[in-house]
Amino acid sequence: MATLGDMGLSAAINILSALVFLVAFAILRLQPFNDRVYFPKWYLKGLRSSPTRSGAFVTRFVNLDWRSYLRFLNWMPDALRMPEPELIDHAGLDSAVYLRIYLLGLKIFVPVTLIAWTILVPVNWTNHTLAKSDVNYSEIDLLSISNIPLGSQRFWTHTVMAYAFTFWACYILQQEYAKVARMRLHFIASEKRRPDQFTVLVKNVPPDPDESISETVEHFFLVNHPDHYLTHQVVCNANKLAKLVKEKKRNQNWLDYYQLKYARNQSQRPMMKTGFLGLCGEKVDAIDHQTAEIERLSKEIAEERERVINDPKSIMPAAFVSFKTRWGAAVCAQTQQSSNPTLWLTEWASEPRDVYWPNLAIPYVSVSIRRLIIGVAFFFLTFFFMIPIAFVQSLANIEYIEQKAPFLKPLIEIKFIKSFIQGFLPGIALKIFLILLPTILMIMSKFEGFLSISGLERRSASRYYIFNIVNVFLGSIIAGTAFQQLNKFIHQSANEIPKTIGVAIPMKATFFITYIMVDGWAGIAAEILRLKPLIIFHLKNFFLVKTEKDRDEAMDPGSLGFDTGEPQIQFYFLLGLVYAVVTPILLPFILVFFGLAYVVFRHQIINVYNQEYESAAAFWPDVHGRIISAMVISQLLLMGLMSTKHAALSTPFLLALPILTISFHLYCKGRYEPAFRRYPLQEAMMKDTLERAKEPNLNLKAYLQNAYIHPVFKGGDDDEDEEEIIEKLEATVLVPTKRQSRRNTPVPSKVSGDSSPSLLDLQEKGRP
């Protein structure tokens, strides 16, 4: 058991390392040559440019003004100073609402901490249960529920506190949900004209032997939304083209690198090997080779581009359909189009930046099967991920290495190295897996067929959260792998499970306090240092950058990373809620995390991150739902714990808590969630009417025409003229309104075939 002394030492180490990170950051950020690492957001906004070329050479790279070092924590008040509306304007609503999650943590846990310390800690402390018993205990346990004798009436305090904390958390959650919903509606209402307001993504366009996809789409919407349809843009399968463009870009980078190398040392031309990773194969002149490669790729790209534009097979059965009014788009996105519910599926188009292009053409049946496969795969990943890792670990022991690679034996036998390997190696496989986990989860989400990057991130986040609960939270409380837990739980009675876990909870408080200090204090402080982007920027800057534009590209502002960041915060919510009643001493540590993380991420959002997309806080229902689930988990575990304390009367009294919490969740879901999923017609109509009054002569068609063209057709870096391509694409993709293409095809088509022209005529005639 960790004593208070151990805890103090651990705290000291972690606070010290956090301070080291902060000081290092304070120094590094003041150096002009790091400016683009620590303030990329301002560069992207065009509000900051490279340090002036004038002045001494040294001052262009190092800040020699000693006074600026004195104010090394100045960034903190700076970060807090920007008011929220300005922050929304500066970084988008997603980022501003993301910060509110940390604030929400503070709002919930500051009063909870105060009350817990004024009421629960004295109630726990003034007992002598642990002192009298023989068990090994730490000082921290004296402040926890463990110190209360079995069957004591004092457990009523904990029961009442559990109710109080639940009501407080629900109250704050409700307030926050209402606030975020209002912010979202206000944000959407005050937004400028954006293509996605007018556009709907249509999937599963049925094939028609008689018409192209583009014609089918146009005729369908001309018939069924005659007053609102404006234009559409079919989706091309440009995945191969995108791959080629990416390859060309990489070669271009290498060419730049070799040219720069040659320019610096003109005595010899740089050479390279053509084989795998440049490690084997023929040795050739690098500049010539890369130039040839680029030429080859340029030709291939041109061919592929022609093919994509002209080959009807590369047109996928999906389209972005734009409407004349927001009202029309809102109607189309929310209604069912065809009597076959798997055809003509409509949904709001994500904004162009947010579209995940490769998934646009997955058919309906395939999506169901993919969901099933990924569901099963995720189950196995969560509960059985230890099996392959244990296998790798069994391979990576010293005896095995000595056996397979005898020449390493003398080296390994050195005592220091041996103990290092023995201590380090078994963990490395697990560590690598945990680092790769978000990527694995993201690949799973991509395979599942989500259509927007924000959707992918939300799904990955919820999976990551479940993985954390099972393997980090439960895994730490009950020793053993998740699979062993599962096996144990299956053979246990349903109401034994919360007991088993609940009993272990107070004992693990010190472990989680250490965890919070390492991951939540030092980890967050390390975040602000941006070590990886710092190194990469300087490497790129040295090897690749020739022009100012190259330098702009070398800058990697990164983004918030909802899929990894949000589950981390949620884990602290879970810890706080679980330990609030049981071991209140843990709460201040969580408060420090929330406070520090809020400041750090506010700084990063203002100065660094550049969001890839704007979903207008569409993630909030997920955040809310996960906090609710943490509350229910904490309540069940508290019930389990209490039932072992012979507090017979207060335990059934707790039963109502999860029921009330879940009802509260359902209420919030009904009350606020539609604001995050659907677009109210009233709002749409209001914006339409205002716009029509302000700009009666707006050419909306021109505005929307090219909004949803695959990014490879827009990529600016190419030799070919961009506009020319878009024009070509239009020429193929768009059809004239009159069905002249039908002249040579007398067979009536299935969908909008023989009946649709007459319907169209009828509509024209029938309208009063």
Add this chain to the structure above:
Amino acid sequence: MATLGDMGLSAAINILSALVFLVAFAILRLQPFNDRVYFPKWYLKGLRSSPTRSGAFVTRFVNLDWRSYLRFLNWMPDALRMPEPELIDHAGLDSAVYLRIYLLGLKIFVPVTLIAWTILVPVNWTNHTLAKSDVNYSEIDLLSISNIPLGSQRFWTHTVMAYAFTFWACYILQQEYAKVARMRLHFIASEKRRPDQFTVLVKNVPPDPDESISETVEHFFLVNHPDHYLTHQVVCNANKLAKLVKEKKRNQNWLDYYQLKYARNQSQRPMMKTGFLGLCGEKVDAIDHQTAEIERLSKEIAEERERVINDPKSIMPAAFVSFKTRWGAAVCAQTQQSSNPTLWLTEWASEPRDVYWPNLAIPYVSVSIRRLIIGVAFFFLTFFFMIPIAFVQSLANIEYIEQKAPFLKPLIEIKFIKSFIQGFLPGIALKIFLILLPTILMIMSKFEGFLSISGLERRSASRYYIFNIVNVFLGSIIAGTAFQQLNKFIHQSANEIPKTIGVAIPMKATFFITYIMVDGWAGIAAEILRLKPLIIFHLKNFFLVKTEKDRDEAMDPGSLGFDTGEPQIQFYFLLGLVYAVVTPILLPFILVFFGLAYVVFRHQIINVYNQEYESAAAFWPDVHGRIISAMVISQLLLMGLMSTKHAALSTPFLLALPILTISFHLYCKGRYEPAFRRYPLQEAMMKDTLERAKEPNLNLKAYLQNAYIHPVFKGGDDDEDEEEIIEKLEATVLVPTKRQSRRNTPVPSKVSGDSSPSLLDLQEKGRP
């Protein structure tokens, strides 16, 4: 244990009683004076009238043609003869699809029975496990899985059969879902013009200090659906009025009864007591009293009607909004109107007959709370209903009666009466409860706030099904009350539960066979006899009927009763699926049930039942879902059973079955359910266009004006002129389109206040 002989006896008794019912029916239905009991549907359709007055007096009441008695089972082929399209035309889609549930049972279980008897029965039979063992067994068990030795390889047969049966059932279910969805779409597409196609129910209209509900609704829809809004009809709280009208009707009946009595025996005027149920109180002249009562009620009704029409408080914040096109209504029903998702809630209006008027004004928050309350109440009803019944039973024993009512002692002490009471009394409380259960469940659903009768019936049906599973199925398998089961299960490991139940299943086969014969054979045969409507009709006919119109009203055709009938069928699906692999001998009994019930209900639907409403088979997703849940239950129980049979290898092999079944369900849900919940725009547009071409001058407004007026304002039986009332109502409820009512109210309203008139103007100007 029941032997084959016992079973045979039981079968003989039940078949005999079923035959007695059928013969009695055959005789009774041929008597002309029963004509209105057994063929009311044809009377309602106007295709049949009372037996001609001509002819002998006797033949008007009794059928003397002996030949017609010979063909006493002729109604069966007659019932099967009507083809399905004609049936849909004759009785509606709901009834036709309801019959398909029985057909579905036959489609699933006929091949399953054949395969089970050719493969499973020989596999089970050719063992001697039970013969060798000491346990008491019946001959039926020799054909069941119990006869297979532990750990035998023969269990593979059962595993493979479980897969085969699951795939077959899924295949048939999918076919049926597709077929019903097609039928529904075809039915909706070929329907005549109906008010509900154009109408949307709007709930939670926000209060406006400045405008009446009617004005608020009109202005909101004129702004937000300018091209489609036609008219609307606010909802009045006429519950009290409806009650008064009902009371008056009852008094009228009594008056008729006394007048008829007086007419037959003019020697003395009939007398009645005014007190409770006519048992106590003052004795008065009955005819005078009833006439006075009716006069008083007529006056009260007139006053209340005035009040409802003129008092703004009786207008509820809900309205039926009608649109110019089906397209407009489909759009409005499927979209969100306001940015506050709890205001302006829209949903398809049920057809006028299907609306459940009293629930139209329950606000959003109240609905959530009501759901929660009913959820908890239903839980207690299911698991604790035995507690009050046991209490009543404890009161109703002989000693208690003798103690409380000593004067009854001599009577009770008679041996025959004593044993009768002892055998009968304890059961009577339970029996009364079970008879009342559907009513209790319906009251619960009404309290929950559903807005249509079909919705109420669907919810009651699903509750009844759950109650049946817990208390009839599990309660019969495991002795003891549901509460004892619950307690046992909570203290048991999660995977012990299927084992406990699974092991008991083969032992209960004989019990369920008897159950099927009593409830499914004799019960269904009794259904066709319509004993209760028969008696009530003749009583009414004798005491009340004066005119032909009265006789029409005395006729009670009844309706299908989805809320009790469907759970009964589902229970047979559950039994069949559970026992298909375990004890295949049960299957033929189920086949007889499905076959007999199909014929009987087909006959009833053709000749008797008159559906109250038409929901176009909206219940099918529920039916499908419950069969799927029965499949999953059967699979889990089979796994539990197999795991006790030491068939270690085949048990995990079964694990995939529930996963596959649930995935199949999710697939079907996504593929077909939207066809039952939403109205595709393509269909709406097609019908609109056709109609506009056919009837360009249709006055839709006049057609829709009075479609959704509360039935008490339409009731034909009143002295006041109906049209006059409707006119009055319109005058109050409808407002002129121009906002002249705002002249004296300068305060801007919250919802469509200051901004809306200008918006309206803008829209008019801004339109190109």
